[in-house]
Structures are given as C-alpha cells and as structure tokens.
Amino acid sequence: MRIDILTLFPEMFSGVLQTSILGKAAEKGIVQYKVTNFRDYSESKHGTVDDTPYGGGGGMVLKPEPLFRAVEDIAQGTKPRIILMCPQGRPYRQAIAEELAREEHLIFICGHYEGYDERIREHLITDEISIGDYVLTGGELAAMVVIDSVVRLQPGALGNETSAVTDSFSTGLLEYPHYTRPAEFRGWKVPEILLSGHHANIERWRLKESLRRTLQRRPELLEQLELTKEMSELLAEIRREQEENGQ
Template sequence: MRIDILTLFPEMFEGVLGSSILGKASERGIVEYNVTNFRDYSESKHGTVDDTPYGGGGGMVLKPEPLFRAVEAVTTDAKPRVILMCPQGKPYQQKLAEELAQEEHLVFICGHYEGYDERIREHLVTDEISIGDYVLTGGELAAMVVIDSIVRLQPGALGNQISAVEDSFSTGLLEHPHYTRPAEFRGWKVPDILLSGHHANIVRWRLKESLRRTKARRPELLEQLEMNEDMKKLLLELEQEEKNSGLSSE
C-alpha cells in the first residue's frame, strides 16, 4: 500500500509514521508513506495556498490550484482514493477502515483555515471523512487516526493478525475483557474459566462478555448486528441474569 499525505505541516507526521506499528510496517515494506507540503504546488511566488472567501465572511479558504496540482503530482497510473479530512464528512467506522485497507493507493488531504474551495470537494476528492462531531485546528491529527486504523489491518503489520480480527468493532461488538498474569492481584482473581484450558468454553465466555459489554456500553450496536443462534441464546442468558440480579437486590 502507498499512502500520500498532503499537508502544510509535514513535520507533524515524523514521529507518528516512524514509530510503533506504523513504523514497523514501513520497515517491512508493507506500506510506503510520502508526506508532501502542498504549499510547494502554489502558483504564487510567496507560496500562497489560501484566500478570502467570495461573498465575504471570516476566515480563509484553501485555494483549489495547489491541491489539484499536488494530487496530480503524486498520482500514478491508477486513480487513488483521495480522502478529505473534514468535519462535514462521513463518520469514520471500522467497516470503512476495512474497505480502505484493500486499496493500493490512498491520498489524504489535511486542510487548515476556514475550509476548502468547493471545487476541491466536487471534482478532486473521492471520500470525505470525519472522525467525530467536533472541530480540530487541522486535518493532520484526524488523518493520523485513520491511517493508523488502516495500516494495522495490512497483512503482516501486527505480530498476531488475529488481534485485528478480534478487535472492538471488527465483529460488530465491543471486545471482551482481557487478563494476564498474575492469576490473583490484590485479591482480584482472573475468572476460573480462563484458567480451565477448555477452549470451547473460553470462546463462549468471551462472546458472552462481548455481548454483555456491548449491551451495557453501546446498545445501539446490537440493533445493527446480525446475530446467530448462539448470540441470541447468550443474550437471553444475560437478560435472565439481569432479572435475577434485580430480584436478589430487592
């Protein structure tokens, strides 16, 4: 995979792209990062990339010329997915991360100032993505979030690829609780079933705890989930446990 990042602040990406999973993925040749300052593609001798909006108003708007030229410069034979990081974009979710992880070439546009010339949205980008209903000073941090979520899905990026499959949201559920040594810490014990060595029971326990956690913290996810018979049975068990707990507390 090749990832191009167009930004006015390329230094922001140095530590992130060179560290941890992102850095190792690059070292292994799994992904190639290219960070470009799109100010270099300005037609102005002063490197101007923004201007006041037509019709008046506060703030500055990014001009179309530098971004169009920058994207064209990094584009190879095949047209890449060109992603605009924008609070007006599609809310980012794991399903989209999995979709983008299948692409060979991604281009991220990280803007600043008040906004973008609308022609950038209409004629240059293929995707507009938002990581949440809040406003950042620029698209760099948002792009880092999206890139991290995509790169970790690349084969070989994680030491254990099963980790990516079992992560929260990958299955449509929040992830089950994890425990490690010691088996008892300050009087708090690891659930006996995890020490039993009975693989089938452990799998069932983990699924049940994923359902329990999702039901408690993100119940709307259950409404979107296509549940099999095992999940339905476990949900009934959870509901019965809640009823029994309510009766016992009374």
C-alpha cells in the same frame, strides 16, 4: 500499500509514522509513506494556498490550484482513493477502515483555515471522512487516526494476526475482557474458565462477555448486528442475569 499525505505541516507526521506499528510496517515494506507540503505546488512567489471567500465572511479558504496540482502529480495517471479529512464527511467506522485497507494507494488531504474551495470536493476527492462531531485545528490529527486504523489491518503489520480480527468493532461488538498473570492480584482473581484450558468454553465465555459489554456500553451496536442463534441465546442469559441482580 502506498499512503500520501498532503499537509501544510509535514513535521507533525514524522514521529507518528516512524513509531510503533506504523513505523514497523514501513520497515517491513508493507506500507510506504510520503508526506508532502502542498504549499510547494503554489504558483505564488509567497507560497499562498488560501484566499478570502467570495461573498465575504470570516476566515480563509484553501484554493483549488495547489491541491489539484499536488494530487495530479502524485497520482501520475493511477486511480488512488483521495480522502478529504473534514467534519462534514461520513462518520468513520471500522467498516470504512477495512474498505480502505484493501486499496493500493491512498491520498489524504489535511486542510486548515475556514474550509476548502467547493471545487475540491466536487471534482478532486473520492471520499470525505469525519472522525467525530467536533472541530479540530486541521486535518492532520484526523488523518493520523485513519492511517493508524488502516495500516494495522495490513497483512503482517501486527505481530499477532488474530488481534485485528478480535478488536472492538471488527466483529460488530465491543471486545471481551482480557487477563494475564498473576492469576490473583490483590484478591482479584482471573475468571476460572480462562484457566480451564477448555477452548470451546473459553470462546463461548468471550462471546458472552463481548455481548454483555456491548449491551452495557453501546447497545445501539446490537441493533445493527445480525445475531446468530448462539448470540441470541447468550443475550437472553445476560438479560436474565441482569434481572436477577436487579440491574
């Protein structure tokens, strides 16, 4: 996978892209990053990339010319997904991460100032993505979030290939609780079933605890999920247990 990032602050990405999973994925040749300052594509001798909005109002608006030139130079006749990080975009979900992870080339546009010339939205980008209903200083942090979630899905990026499959949201559920040694710590014990060695029972327990955690913390996710017979039975068990415990 190739990932290009267009930003006015390329130095923000140096540590992130060289560290942990993102850095190791690049070292293994799984992904190639390139960070470009799109100010370099300005025709102004001062490197101007923004201007005041037509019709008046506060703030500055990113001009279309530098971004169009940058994308066209980077794409070189290919058809990458061109992603605008923007609070007006579609809310980011794990399903979108999985969709983007299947692409060969992604270009992220990280804006600043008041906004973008509308022609960028209409004629340049393929996707607008928002990581939440709040406003950041720029699109860099949001792009880092999306890039991290996409790269970790690449084959070979994680040391344990089952990790991405069982992560929260990958199955539509929140992930089950995890435990490690010691089996008892300050009087708190690991559930006996995890020590039993009975893999079928462990998997059933994990599914039940995923359902329990989702029901408690993000019940709306269950409404979007197509429940299997086993999941429906486990949910019924959980609700009975809650009633018995007065919850």
